[in-house]
Amino acid sequence: MGPHPAVADVRRAVREALADVREDALVLAACSGGADSLALAAALAFEAPRLRLRAGLLTVDHRLQPGSAQRARTVADLATELRLTPAEVLTVTVGTEGGPEAAARDARYAALAEAADRLGAETVLLGHTRDDQAETVLLGLARGSGPRSLSGMAATAGRYRRPLLHLPRSTTVAACQAQGLSPWDDPHNADPRYTRVRVRHKVLPLLEAELGPGVADALARTAALAREDADALDEWADTAYDACTYDACATAEPVTGGPVRLTVAELERLPSAVRRRVLRRAAITAGTPSGALSATHVLAVDRLVTHWRGQKAVNLPGGLSALRRNGLLTFTTPG
Known part of the structure; x- marks a missing residue:
């Protein structure tokens, strides 16, 4: 028998995302221990040898909760079980600029970039899903942002790749269950003080209830279309800038x-x-x-x-x- 359908979907997404990466390159999975990034890390561990790639894992300790260091170490230990090496815990100090969510994100990406440079990694995989993309689009709408913001997260941005953007969060949860992996549920992901949490647990479910199923998928498609338009306008603007x-x-x-x-x-x-x-x-x-x-x-x-x-x-x-x-x-x- 083949793998569980959810496991197969995640593995396929990772395999396709890495199809153009040169042999023997180092690919790192950024893993918080949640279902999305845990399923991603397991898929990378499976696919990397078949693609003749080296694979490792990075986990970030934001030091925002008691016991965060131990949880980060647990994720790094799991990487050893998955045969992902190197596996590192990156400890950061989160500032205050831009609010707690933005400050944590800035600290996290700075740490990931430093580690990728130091380790010589060609690619860093991020576990954002279709649900994350839908939330990002709604947040952009709430801010009155333009097409670039509404285009959400890019599947590829420099060294970063997001293989799971077309998959729902339910798929990563099912993939973890099928493989006997135990994700960690970050309490911050249920804290209504954070805008994204309110979008996830209140706004999107309300839209699904009132407009019918498929809202998240439609928002993700909107992001893809908006990104195509924004890319074309940006290219035009680059030429216009030189002329002006x-x-x-x-x-x-x-x-x-x-x-x-x-x-x-x-x-x-x-x-x-x-x-x-x-x-x-x-x-x-x-x-x-x-x-x-x-x-x-x-x-x-x-x-x-x-x-x-x-x-x-x-x-x-x-x-x-x-x-x-x-x-x-x-x-x-x-x-």
């Missing part, structure tokens, strides 16, 4: 932290979706922190192009401003 940049070195990649000048006449020719991407890139290149630059900031700068009445400069995060003068839109530090 006033400096002689317009075609060279600017060094972040210096003044950026854009030609207003060129900006006026662009569709708003492309123009606003150009403006956002200009602000970030000039030194505005990307995480602090909101759609409101970009719209205010956009009005310097579309509704010019001689208004003053627009203040931007990071102590910068955008000022229109003599046909140029300049992003710089006032002084």
Whole structure:
């Protein structure tokens, strides 16, 4: 007999995600011990030898709960049973910037990146599922975000790959049960103080009850379509940015932290979706922190192009401003 259908689905997803990875490369599974990442780690342990890859595991101790160090060590010990090596516990300090969820995420990704660099890993697998994708889309809708945010998480982003984005969470739970794996249920995943938890346990079930089953799947499909559109607009905006940049070195990649000048006449020719991407890139290149630059900031700068009445400069995060003068839109530090 073959494996349980859920086990087969997870293994197939991992196998397909790693099909283009070179032989003997090191692939790491980021594993919290929850059902999603545990099923992912087990699938990697099974598939890696067949693909002639080396496979290891990383688990992050956020130190936010009593006993977190022991739980992280348990996950690392399980990696040894699965023959995943190296297996490391990454201990982090979680800050406060952006709120608890964002701070924990930033600390986690920083630790994963450092470990991947140090170990020479080519790829890090993340256990996000279709349900996580649906939650991400709903959170983007609630923030009034644009297509890039609504496109959710990418299946591949640099060294990171998310093989399970098309699978529901129920599949990873079933895969763990079929293999005798005991996932850890993080209490934070049931804490209503966290926005994502409320979306998971209240909003999505309500939508399913009122609109019928399949809402999570539909949201995930929406994310995929939005990502295709956003990628096309971003590519257009990259070309437009070079055409709008006033400096002689317009075609060279600017060094972040210096003044950026854009030609207003060129900006006026662009569709708003492309123009606003150009403006956002200009602000970030000039030194505005990307995480602090909101759609409101970009719209205010956009009005310097579309509704010019001689208004003053627009203040931007990071102590910068955008000022229109003599046909140029300049992003710089006032002084």
